[in-house]
Amino acid sequence: MLRKHNKVLASSFLMKRLILKEKPRRANKPLIIKRNKLDLIQDPLYNKGTGFSYQERDRLGLRGLVPPAYVSLNEQVKRVEIRYNSLEDPLQKYEFLSALQDRNETLFYHFCVKNIVEIAPIVYTPTIGLVCQSFSRLFKRSRGMYFSLSDKGQMNSMVYNWPQDDVRVIVVTDGSRVLGLGDLGVQGMGISIGKLSLYVAAGGIHPKHTLPICLDVGTDNKELLEYPLYVGLQRPRLTGDQYFEFVDEFIQAILYRWPNVLIQFEDFNNAVAAKLLNKYMNECLCFNDDIQGTGAVVVAGLISALKSRGSSGIEALINEKIVILGAGSAGLGVANSIAKAMMSEIGISASDAYKRFYIVDVEGLLGGDCERATSSQRSYVKSDLPDKLSLFEVIKSVKPSMLIGLSGVGGLFTEECVREMYKHNKTPIIFPLSNPTKNSECTAEQAYEWTEGNVIFASGSPFKPVDYKGVTKYPSQGNNMFIFPGLGLAASMVKARRISYRSITTAALALSECITAEERNRGQVYPNIERIREVSLHVATETAKVCFEEGVAGIEPPTNIRKYLENRMWDPKVYSDLILERGFSSK
Secondary structure, eight states: OOOHHHOOOOOOHHHOOOTTTTOOOOSSSSSEEEEOOOHTTTTTTTOOGSSOOOHHHHTTTTTTTSSOOOOHHHHHHHHHHHHHHOOSSSSHHHHOOOOOOHHOOOHHHHHHHHHHHHHHHHHTHHHHHHHHHHHHHOOOOSSSSEEEEEGGOOOHGGGSSSSSOOOEEEEEOOOOOOOOOOOOGGGHHHHHHHHHHHHHHHHHOOOOEEEEEEEOOOOOOOOHHHOOOOOOOOOOOOOOOHHHHHHHHHHHHHHHHHHOOOEESOOOTTTHHHHHHHHHHHTSEEEEIIIIIIIHHHHHHHHHHHHTOOOGGGGGGGGOOOOEEEOSSSHHHHHHHHHHHHHHHHHOOOOHHHHHHHEEEETEBBTTOTOOHHHOTTGGBBBTTTTTOHHHHHEEEEEEEEEEEEETTOSSHHHHHHHHHHHOOOOEEEEOOSSGGGGGOOHHHHHHHTTOOOOOOSSSOOOOOETTTEEEEEEEEOOGGGGGHHHHHHHHTTTTOOHHHHHHHHHHHHHTOOHHHHHHHHHHHHHOGHHHHHHHHHHHHHHHEEEEHOOOOOOOOOOOHHHHHHHHOOOOTSSOOOOTTTTTOOO
């Protein structure tokens, strides 16, 4: 815990004033910049606050513009810890960190990387859900770009309003399905910002290469339409062909300026998510994290769970019966990811893979003639079982070994359902993956209680360790941050042109390899978050190999792919020296 040594830290920092004794540390690679004086201090990418060396203060025109004491980055982190530890409310912690990010990104990311276990739930799920719900009220300073209906016809020019020429990763949302919270309109920007914070902290992408974006096409959220502080367009959400024309103008404008950028689609609703992915996945470098990222994380977790049960790994999937609660883009994305992994790694046919799944939507099982099934759901319809069976009836009839929740509704894995599953499988694998925490299909404590402590459990939002009859159980979090930072690192650094299904499956297999024997013995199916940069590097390395094998990389293969990527991961543990570009002058 960060709070553990708070009083000692404050005493050391305030009384001994170690800041006066510590010499500046120098970065290996100086940065050439085009700003100085107040413009530099007000740029969070390069601002160091009291961390500017005295030489920098002279050559960058900063004397008198910052307090006279030199404070090293490590001591600045201690100052941040003192303030952060004084806060109790998660939303207040987020506001504090957001303000820090807006004035000094190196310090912000150094603090995040150092304390990633505690910080990840603040800058992303579950706290980010509260942030998005409160986004308009909390709004202080713009971050990223907004493309709205009022910009139609102007996007090719407005992309040049962004100051960075080398954008490599974009996370874009239209706010139509934020986590399990529904339509939050322009307030979904919090998701794009949070995801990119993890690309930087976990994947080592430099923040200047990232761009969060929100598409404001209106909202159907009645409360936001009537909310006087709402910062988006207060009009009904655009739909149909006009919506897809708007998105296409945006995509073409982005590719016009940054043709090699990775575009991550985030939190688009079920009506458009798969259509957008299918339209653009072969045209540009893009993926949908809710569909493909979640799918890869689940595949990795299931492989790890099977190994914990004593099976060989992915080959054992052919013997499993998998019930998925949730038939939207996330649920089908997970089913498709597992099926494709089975086909590619085991060698079975598509029909044999689909037989392993039982998909349950809000009305019940997709069974019988199931007239409501969409074209993307049709392969999973169970014609030999009655349509609309309840989840409990499906479990009782099918006797599944795996139960995965992507419904977005809390509490649907009831005691009756879990106990019925446990009757037929003494080591059930249960993954309630809906976010935020209140939407989890069941809690870790419930799962352990209802299975006499014998469940293999992973959730979408984090749960604390559970004491079950004197034995500590360690639930895992199936967090997409185990996948997308590494995927982004690989794609951007090898200049990939496409992300294939094989790349996604490879990322999943790479993640499954990262768990240690100690972590497995604790009952985990995912690695500790503390090792996230190590995990991201391994995922990136294996994914990059696929890019070279498939011929979609834009560079020649380096001799050592892992070392090539590792050397290009940005590490915010030390400030870079700043040098003013030759010939630059400011009034």
